[in-house]
Amino acid sequence: MRIIGLLVFSVAFLFADLIDVYRTQGIEAVKEKLEQQLQEKSYWDKFLEKKDIKYGYYESTKFLILVDKKTKELKVYKKIDNKFSKIAQDSVIVGEKPGDKQVEGDLKTPEGVYELTSKLTKLDPFYGPLALVTSYPNTFDKAQKKNGHGIWIHGMPLNEKREEFTQGCIALDNPNLQNLDKHIDINESLVLISKETITEVNKEDISSILSFIYKWKDAWRKSDIKKYLSFYSKDFKRFDGLGLEGFAKYKERIFSRKENKTIIFSNINIVPYPNSLNKKMFKVLMDEKYRTKNYKFDGKKELFIELKNDRIEILTEG
The missing domain is CATH 2.40.440.10 (L,D-transpeptidase catalytic domain-like)
Structure with missing residues (x-):
């Protein structure tokens, strides 16, 4: 009962906080507050408390x-x-x-x-x-x-x-x-x-990955090229063989436009990725809704990521 009471209090406090932000700063500030919340690992730790994630995290x-x-x-x-x-x-x-x-x-x-x-x-x-x-x-x-x-x-x-x-x-x-x-x-x-039995996943890894996804998205949304590229491995290779240097130049051209972007992810699936490279890998598969003034995309987004030395890095993107 005490835990439930604390949870209700926390939700009520957050709701009151958001109302105050809306009252004083408007709806865009509320959106920004929520975006920041999704980047916090602590949020996802609580979200996953009762989830069965031993084989990964699956929304669809x-x-x-x-x-x-x-x-x-x-x-x-x-x-x-x-x-x-x-x-x-x-x-x-x-x-x-x-x-x-x-x-x-x-x-x-x-x-x-x-x-x-x-x-x-x-x-x-x-x-x-x-x-x-x-x-x-x-x-x-x-x-x-x-x-x-x-x-x-x-x-x-x-x-x-x-x-x-x-x-x-x-x-x-x-x-x-x-x-x-x-x-x-x-x-x-x-x-x-x-090649052998898959090791069960722990919640620390999943909550870290969910936080990572929204930090990466935030840098993308804000056209923060330096921060955005920091999420990628130096060994990054796109499906067509383009390496990090070529990918960075391509993204720099796009980000230089400073376009307003709407990026929404749904149906997120985080799958432990068996591989012969002896890497601790996951595949992130999700639906992406992307909008700018002159371009829109609705489709699948794939990230192949590695967890190494307390870092998460994107190895391949599709």
Whole structure:
């Protein structure tokens, strides 16, 4: 009861504070006050107190498909009442060669986080009744100059046996594949493929990342080029290979216009990112609404970030 009372008092105090800011300084000052609040880690610490974040933070993703290449297991989790519950666990087969996929034909299964882009049903019987297509290569893969395509979650041959490995895809028994397809929505699913079991996430990291996102957005919104670029790693690479120096020059030209900007993020998802670089990484996937006088954008925004030595840095952006 004491905690609830303190929380009510804090909310009431903040509300009263905002009313006073509005009364004396106007609505724009209230907006600025709220923007500042979103940049505070302490705000997100409180926000996450009762959230289940051991597999990441998700506002729009409802299904997680975790593939462990070492144990050759696939686990499916569904978000129920803001918690992820395991709804399936199956054995799978993966690429013939160990390690992270780098190039077309290397017979390796990639490591990373992927969306499901489509479902295929008119297939060669070798692949079973259906296949779920992943988004490999993703933005980070392209920045790392990885190539190849056609990484699927598919089934087994309908009328024959097959070897105990694939050319890079993930394969499971047909009844289990059909059960997976039945119980997920591919538009609300993410696939996490790792070389071994993914370490559970802690709330300190998630609250730090949420605070980071809004600090980065604030620098962007205000065209503060020095502060904005401080969020990027010296090893930054855009999906098209553009490095930090070229990216900085491009942004300097845009920021020099000093345009008024509206930037709104929604449906934020923060996903632990398995990788073969031994980095502590996360993928941030969110919806972005961007407006200036002469330009507007509504679409997806991706950040691939690294947590290192108490810093967060953007490695790749899309």
